[in-house]
Amino acid sequence: MSFKRRSLAITCAITSSIVLAGISGTAAAQSSYVSGSSGLLSSSELHPETPAPLDAPKNIIYMIGDGMGYNHVSATNLFETGQTMHQVEGEPGSVTPVEGGTPVQAFEGAEWTQLAQSTFQDGNSYDPERAWADHNYVNENFTDSAAAGTAMATGVKTTNGMIGINPANEPAKNTSEYAIEKGKAAGVVSSVPFNHATPAAWAAHNSNRNDLHAMAEEMINSDLNVIMGAGHPFFDNNGNPITEADEDYMQASQYERLASGETDFTFVEEDADFEALANGQVESDKYFGLAQVEDPLQHDRDGDSVTPYDVPLNDVVDLSTMSKAALNVLNQDEDGFHIMIEGGAIDWAGHANDMARDIEEVQEFNKAVETVIEWVETNSSWDETLVIVTADHETGYMTGPNDDPNWSAMTGAAGIVPNHGWHSGNHINQLVPVFARGAGVSDIVAAADQVDPIRGNYIDNIEIANLTFNKWW
Numbered sequence: 001m002s003f004k005r006r007s008l009a010i011t012c013a014i015t016s017s018i019v020l021a022g023i024s025g026t027a028a029a030q031s032s033y034v035s036g037s038s039g040l041l042s043s044s045e046l047h048p049e050t051p052a053p054l055d056a057p058k059n060i061i062y063m064i065g066d067g068m069g070y071n072h073v074s075a076t077n078l079f080e081t082g083q084t085m086h087q088v089e090g091e092p093g094s095v096t097p098v099e100g101g102t103p104v105q106a107f108e109g110a111e112w113t114q115l116a117q118s119t120f121q122d123g124n125s126y127d128p129e130r131a132w133a134d135h136n137y138v139n140e141n142f143t144d145s146a147a148a149g150t151a152m153a154t155g156v157k158t159t160n161g162m163i164g165i166n167p168a169n170e171p172a173k174n175t176s177e178y179a180i181e182k183g184k185a186a187g188v189v190s191s192v193p194f195n196h197a198t199p200a201a202w203a204a205h206n207s208n209r210n211d212l213h214a215m216a217e218e219m220i221n222s223d224l225n226v227i228m229g230a231g232h233p234f235f236d237n238n239g240n241p242i243t244e245a246d247e248d249y250m251q252a253s254q255y256e257r258l259a260s261g262e263t264d265f266t267f268v269e270e271d272a273d274f275e276a277l278a279n280g281q282v283e284s285d286k287y288f289g290l291a292q293v294e295d296p297l298q299h300d301r302d303g304d305s306v307t308p309y310d311v312p313l314n315d316v317v318d319l320s321t322m323s324k325a326a327l328n329v330l331n332q333d334e335d336g337f338h339i340m341i342e343g344g345a346i347d348w349a350g351h352a353n354d355m356a357r358d359i360e361e362v363q364e365f366n367k368a369v370e371t372v373i374e375w376v377e378t379n380s381s382w383d384e385t386l387v388i389v390t391a392d393h394e395t396g397y398m399t400g401p402n403d404d405p406n407w408s409a410m411t412g413a414a415g416i417v418p419n420h421g422w423h424s425g426n427h428i429n430q431l432v433p434v435f436a437r438g439a440g441v442s443d444i445v446a447a448a449d450q451v452d453p454i455r456g457n458y459i460d461n462i463e464i465a466n467l468t469f470n471k472w473w
């Protein structure tokens with residue numbers, strides 16, 4: 001145990017007593033929490049395998065595959081094993097789930113609760129009946145990652161383009177800030193630039209998601225304990241160093257301040273530094289990790305992929321290593337933590353309708369989930385930690401090969417890019433999957449009081465944040 005780790009524990013003990021002093025306020029907030037209307041189904045009615053009710057989570061690990069709709073999960077499963085779940089088929093108004101298929105990913109297994117989530121932004125809605133009666137219904141009025149991230153991070157729906165700002169243009173508190181208020185640690189990790197919409201939603205407030213230098217500045221000056229992602233001004237998309245700064249995400253001067261130790265963060269950027277943290281060599285309670293690549297870790301490297309990995313990967317840190325590194329830093333806080341981990345480039349592959357790289361990105365995200373599961377079982381437990389695996393929206397409208405106006409199932413075999421179709425170069429207003437395990441899951445199940453005829457019970461994208469604010473912490 002390092003000296004800094006000791007001093008952190010002392011700080012947390014002091015903060016805990018302050019939090020305890022405010023416990024009556026927390027109780028009042030809990031009693032005002034209303035989980036929904038009369039249509040509530042009990043957890044055993046929803047999923048017989050749902051774990052027994054557990055207490056509020058001490059640690060929340062919120063994992064988001066950006067753009068990872070049901071079919072993105074299915075396509076990757078098909079590529080890995082030839083098995084698939086979550087498929088649908090039929091004519092408008094008579095769509096049915098395709099029977100069969102066995103779990104492929106750990107988070108599809110019996111220990112996990114499976115629900116769905118609506119993703120729409122402020123002023124819009126999701127109508128289950130219309131969604132399955134008109135193939136193109138979901139192609140309109142879809143959220144962007146800024147509004148979806150803000151909803152999931154702050155519990156407030158907002159206008160597309162806004163980060164951590166409500167529709168009245170006021171800052172909305174996110175669950176990272178709330179964790180820190182409660183004496184916990186907080187962090188964000190992404191496989192795309194650190195100040196892209198999803199991580200920024202848990203770390204910044206700006207009415208314009210493209211105001212990237214201002215959000216970088218806000219994040220550099222924030223109280224977060226961990227910020228890790230791409231967006232390096234001195235590397236290109238193949239992970240090669242460049243001499244003239246590319247300031248798309250971060251100014252050269254901001255990088256220099258981080259790298260020279262002029263901020264509160266301990267700065268790391270080399271693969272070996274991330275690996276050391278992942279191996280437990282943690283020497284500070286506050287890390288900024290900037291992967292040595294410009295845009296996403298892998299998605300924008302040169303070459304056109306026909307099948308996954310036919311173009312060699314960049315030699316740069318992966319999402320799994322960053323996730324484990326971040327968890328080791330945050331776990332120094334004895335009061336617990338909140339972390340958002342994003343597989344951000346699933347969305348980029350969806351926009352490009354690029355199935356090979358979509359599968360690569362989902363696999364990278366799934367590997368990070370496996371790493372997180374192993375970390376929880378080694379360093380924590382499901383009694384105190386909640387892991388959520390979900391998406392902010394679907395991207396690309398990935399479907400089976402014979403869609404429109406009907407729905408069709410994707411088909412394929414292990415090692416082969418599945419037979420599929422795309423119906424958008426943008427996002428859609430479709431439900432996305434939610435897989436959850438650990439403390440607090442029974443509360444999420446109770447909040448899933450809306451029912452989709454195909455996907456079953458679903459939550460709205462503000463509900464987990466509102467459980468965090470009003471019930472758990």
Ligand SMILES: [Zn+2]
Nearest residue numbers: 145347395427
């Ligand atoms: Zn997108």
